[in-house]
Amino acid sequence: MAGLKYLSGFGNEFASEDPRCPSALPEGQNNPQVCPYGLYAEQLSGSAFTCPRPTNKRRCQIFQFVGHQLKYTSQHSTAQHYEIKSIRNTSIHPNIILFYYPESSTLNIGLHTVCGAGDSKSRNGICIHLYACNTSMTDRCFQNSDGDFLIVPQQGKLLVTTEFGKMMVEPNEICVIQQGMRFSVDVFGETRGYILEVYGAHFELPDLGPIGANGLANPRDFLVPVAWYEDRTVSAGYTVINKYQGKMFSCQQDFSPFNVVAWHGNYTPYKYNLENFMVINCVAYDHADPSIFTVLTAKSTRPGVAIADFVIFPPRWGVADHTFRPPYYHRNCMSEFMGLIKGHYEAKEEGFQPGGASLHSIMTPHGPDVDCFEKNSTATLKPERVAEGTMAFMFESSFSMAVTKWGLDTCNRVDKEYYKCWEPLRSHFNPKWKPASK
Template sequence: MPAPMKEREPATDPTKIFHYTDLQRKKPTRENDPYTYMHGWNNRHQSEVIPGTLPVAQNNPQEVRFGLYTEGITYSAFAAPRAHNYSTYMYRVRPAAAHNGYKKIESKAHIQNCFLSLNPEVETLPEQAEWGPFPLPEDSDKIDFVDGLHTLGGSGDPNLREGMALYVYAINASMEKRAFCNTDGDFLICAQQGNLDVQTEFGMIFLQPGEICVIQRGVRFRIALGPGVEKARGYITEVWGSMWELPDLGPLGGHSLANPRDFLYPVAHIDEDLSGDWAVVNKNNGKYNCLEQDHSPFDLVAWHGNVVPYKYDLTKFASQNATSIDHTDPSVNTVLTAKSRDPNTPLADFLWFGPRWDVASNTFRLPYFHRNSASEFLACLYGEGLGRSDDFQPGGGSFEGGHTPHGGFSEAYVDEMRIQESEPRKILENQMTIMVESSRTFLWTEYARVGCGTTNTRGTDPKVWDTLPDRFSNNPEAKALLKRVKEDKKLMEERSKVYFDDGALKELLNSKTNGC
């Protein structure tokens, strides 16, 4: 008789699932997400707090309903091709232009955006580097997102609209009556510890560990700690002169990896109290300045367009892998990519390494040793991540520069090399690791090299390689065959002389004549 069917029970912990579908949700969000979203990558969405607010058949009517003001935000050039033209029309209570001017502010953040070789404050890390969990603020300090943002490294300069930067944020307070606006580039925010309530001009986004959120250049937002959260930490990848896009799928077809329908966009939302003093902190060319105003920046009653923040749950990633032999390249784990000016090389890729099946036959399944041309920054969001040592913990990171030799050294590398029948198995369970990969050479800030206090730049301890000794040099079969190779090579050299040496050819002809 067939084995009795085992009913599948819904999972409840998103950090312990194989895929989002294990939760058996009928909604596209986790159970504790309080907000409603719209679906669909790169659509021209529209939303309104009060139905009937959006103008019909035009963008800039003579009179907007309720006395609202029309305001536009552009992301691309006005005349950019339609497929690359980005803008949003907003209908708000007060214009953003109504403010009291800009001024400089002091901050506890460590912001560095000039990653050019002439900047003495940034340096390369020639060896592998590893960071323990980046420090969280002390309870005695009130650190919100503005003060808790710390640049780790990057390449290029936002003034040139060229390059990227890596950050870690570590906070223990919500932003109170102040908003943040990054005029340099696009933020890809990846939560590692603690839920975040992200209020944007276009609506609310709830961000949890294992989810990412992209906020475009010029969009205002406010980050608050989620309910019950005392401290939060995560990673940010900023791109300059580029934007985050879905990678092309090529022969994979129209579906897989990060599917377009799984990207969620906020619905219009306004503050209940739209009055009061507010500060809007701008990051411009890597420097903070601030403008003050007597009204909330979160007063969009309606909007329509395609410059809108969005979020994506990494547990929804539809992974692909080798189903017969060998490895697929890690590029198959790309969630989002940002193009460079070189059409064949991305500026940055954001990759996912989560639970998946490993089924390749007759194959060394572990990551083979490699010297990739890209710079690679890895971070573990939760669980036992895909790092090279036990020091690779959630909230920390590791780095390998371009063409730096790296790979694993565990006992599994010895076991996997034995001829055996390999059974299908699940790997990387109960954890999630991300990687930011770039074609650029990274330069690192003082905070990353020293200031954070969790840096290890010594590279891998040479003793770990004792588990992978030289098995070739004293192999009797290899030694015998090498001797034979040398003998055969010498014989071939003698025989090939007749093609290039007139004397050897004359001897050959004489031997043929004498042999007749």
């Protein structure tokens, strides 16, 4: 399929032009008096112009053959096409697990907000959404003026058409559509997944520190689409839907917005295959913190504290001696939203289904269920594969998130007995215990 080619690398300065229009990128300057092929030049900026050079990598110059129409109506987009639930006036719920499946409908995309914190107006916060859809977006595109979308498909592949080109994104892959980028999605049957939205920051690779040069997600494995344009008139009207301050606005135009012939810069959409993650793990004893599994992070202004981290738990070897190998019971100063793409999560093999999610709020105690604890407390420790055929992930945030009314009541998929997975835990305390002789 035309356009399904990629440039590799994370945050690099790229240049791409549709092969149907060679030399569409002007040489030596961004905005010549007359662009090649009679194109229009437009710059897309994702950071302040005066950011320091190391962080001012959020720009892209695109060359299109029709200037974008920027006149939006004050009408909200109709509910039959899109639905976004507000996170205002919601109450914190410390432990909640959701099992969500596509419902029979003809929605282009059903997007439901589960939880969030902060505010898009002040450019500081996050939202977590679930999506389910079974119909492609026809003559419609979406633009998020509030923040970046990190999309995690769980069922069904997505053909994402952007102003920069096309990306095919399948389960066990992710893609990031950054603020202000227009995109449309084609699906191939029932499709569902998770979306992490961040305001006021962009995703980047985490610092490696003592790990050194190699490990975690390698920059070269992130793929950027190659330029592809669509020259198409839409007499019935093409709808551009814009999410702004949490509300939906729409405008009509008579041409496809994917009319970019060439572009250059490093403010682009991108995708990543989670199988390429290079795992760092314990090889002696104890259980390392999940930060060693961070794929992408959106940093806050406080050093070492993230607005949001995207963390995965891929197949790996477990070799630690004298150690309870699964995650230990813990209370955390971060909110932890977990999802499961496929397989069985090691700490709750029976109680956590693909497509489900759990939220453990700040300082809420949680950890393995009873079966996992008993099994791993008495297991013979030898090298073994962990999470084979499984991919669990976590959206972790320093924000204290509130759950929406939809998440608590409307979705009808809440496991209200989730807490019972810990009720059978019994005391093993023995005041006469003595260490084994050496």
